[in-house]
Amino acid sequence: MSQPVPPQLVVHCRMLHFGWVPADPEAVAATVPPGLRLPANRQVFLQQYVVDDAAQTSGLESYSAAGLGPDLELADSGSARWYAHHLSSSPLARTQAAVRGVPAAAGRTTIEIVGQALVAVTEVDGAALIRTTARVGGTVSRVYRGHVRYLSRLGDRLTGASCPYVFEPVTPFEIESVEFLAPDHPVFALRPANPLELLWGFYSPRSSFALPGSEAWLRY
Template identity: 35%
Template sequence: MIEPPPAPGAGGTPGPDAYRGMPPTVWAPPAPQLIRSARMLIVGYQADPEALAEVLPPGLTPHSNNLVQMNMYEVAAEQTSGFGAFSLTYLTVEIEGHDSLAAEGAMPIPGRFFAYYWNSSARVIAYARESAGIPAQYGTRRGTVDDGVLTSVLTVDGADVITARATVTDNPLGTLGGHLNYYAHRQIPRPEGRRAALSELIELPLPFVVDLYEATVDEISFDFPEGHPAARLAPLAPLSTPSVMWADVTFTYSMGRVIRDYLAEG
């Protein structure tokens, strides 16, 4: 059982064991941060509902649609307000009861919980972990388009672990604006182990504007090493992708807010 951290010192000042943030070994810019016109492939695919429930923290339940939203993209330094260049892949689980709205309030969108997140930038990894509680780890995404077919690949530890292929076009489908509600379980251990310094549910309200283009997803393959937990979120066969977005996306990495403190709850 994880024990709560010691109480603050006298006078309301932090005690000697209080959490003081990540060591300043990697510079990360302050929140929020802006990303401009990132060409993304975002695919909502159906996965095993038991696997979805397993990755969620207390208080969150999978949406009845059983969707994982997978996002894959890369950006140049001039597209970011402080991150520099990076590539990214993440897997989020859609959840019940935390919808946001798009299309001037006419379109509800389920909330999304960060289950897995890979990034090529140590700067962005530090920001994502510290500012948002996102379980960021190192990985690179590369994407190529040949004769209208996009091949998008995530590489971790020298191995290609996720590959998505889609038929993509530059045929515009319009522009959409709104908010997305993202969630993360911010868990930071005590340096000596055994206990948590923080265990919080973080909400990240994310404003966005997207220019949409026609696309269809043809294939998604997971090739994680045997026993890797992310393999549990692989698409069910046959592949079902109720939502596909091939788009230029402008959005913020917003400031997170604590909506539940698990340590305070005992």
């Protein structure tokens, strides 16, 4: 596997991360290559995060990103995820994603908190694509740690990356709305159902993870 950008470590970034049942399950399924299995509800994940300082990375500058796509069910290893879109303000991060087959494009994400009101906006070329509003507290009472597996496709081959993470979610936490604002953009196919049916989620002001994690070719 070519690695024009070496693996990276990101520590203590601000991240909003959650999942939902989509409005158009068939459109979600169409983002995944034939032969891969999705959960029956075609659930979608979204990450919106901001890395405020280059010192929080092993070799990147400060940047922001959003990634979203469907969850997968794998016969050999349980669950995994498929990145349908990766929108990042970092050219190096986009290159690292693209060389692994992830659809990567330029984008910018902001996370603003006033009191307990959080607003996260992901935009492309100055136009807002996704706006999330939530209520968040400031108490960290647990730590989420482990590995999550992401799949992507290069030509006719699949590659998988097992990415370690440590998240420190706050309480209380409540998603109030998730708006997909650009019907003409491909991310709109992954929009949530109305009424919103959330499956899980958190906000963590101290999220750490590796990009891309350990990698291996998969049979496909």
